[in-house]
Amino acid sequence: DIQMTQSPTSLSASVGDRVTITCRASQSIATYLSWYQQKPGKAPKLLMYAASTLQNGVPSRFSASGSGTDFTLTISSLQPDDFATYSCQQSYSRPWTFGRGTRVEIK
Amino acid sequence: QVQLQESGPGLVKPSETLSLSCSVSGGSIGTYYWNWIRQSAGKELEVIGRIHTTGNTIYNPSLKSRVTMSVDTFKNQFSLRLRSVTAADSAIYYCAREFTYVDAYDVWGQGTMVTVSS
Numbered sequence: 001d002i003q004m005t006q007s008p009t010s011l012s013a014s015v016g017d018r019v020t021i022t023c024r025a026s027q028s029i030a031t032y033l034s035w036y037q038q039k040p041g042k043a044p045k046l047l048m049y050a051a052s053t054l055q056n057g058v059p060s061r062f063s064a065s066g067s068g069t070d071f072t073l074t075i076s077s078l079q080p081d082d083f084a085t086y087s088c089q090q091s092y093s094r095p096w097t098f099g100r101g102t103r104v105e106i107k
Numbered sequence: 108q109v110q111l112q113e114s115g116p117g118l119v120k121p122s123e124t125l126s127l128s129c130s131v132s133g134g135s136i137g138t139y140y141w142n143w144i145r146q147s148a149g150k151e152l153e154v155i156g157r158i159h160t161t162g163n164t165i166y167n168p169s170l171k172s173r174v175t176m177s178v179d180t181f182k183n184q185f186s187l188r189l190r191s192v193t194a195a196d197s198a199i200y201y202c203a204r205e206f207t208y209v210d211a212y213d214v215w216g217q218g219t220m221v222t223v224s225s
Contacts, residue, residue: 032210036212043201043215044212046212053209055213089152089211091210091211095154096154097154098154099151100150100151101151
């Protein structure tokens with residue numbers, strides 16, 4: 001299985017901060033990479049797919065990039081609604097696998 | 108819009124079979140792949156497998172020997188059976204739609220907690 005490693009595991013930030021989360025695949029996955037946001041007690045919500053495409057309805061302060069093994073998710077100006085856990089997921093080969101998540105907390 | 112809702116027992120005894128269903132509302136179950144994904148405490152999300160309305164399935168090799176998925180197009184629902192459960196199978200179980208155009212899970216159920224304990 002392809003292993004997805006995220007960093008950092010958690011981070012503290014303030015409203016208005018620029019936040020960047022990294023995801024690394026154990027082998028090249030081209031751009032078969034999605035990002036999800038998950039709040040406590042809720043299901044994951046798809047934010048981005050194909051490494052850099054914004055899902056419908058997701059605010060434009062979210063952006064993502066990368067290809068091969070290294071990917072990033074950026075929140076340009078953190079909003080109160082953005083405090084959550086963010087996970088990456090590869091769809092290059094089955095079984096599709098997720099990273100352990102990065103928890104974004106309020107500083 | 109399409110909504111998913113999991114249902115099933117929240118407590119299963121060790122060595123028994125975990126059975127869950129996912130009801131699809133607001134749209135047809137046809138033309139999509141439907142998945143079961145679980146999340147154990149403190150761990151990453153784990154894909155259990157997927158099923159199409161044709162009955163075609165792909166299971167995670169790590170669980171394949173214990174998993175069966177089925178679909179009922181008349182009831183607009185699909186199901187999961189996981190045999191011989193242990194405490195390691197305790198998790199939140201989600202059903203999710205796989206949108207093949209984007210190769211991602213674009214619709215999720217709210218999740219249901221299943222605990223394996225005697």
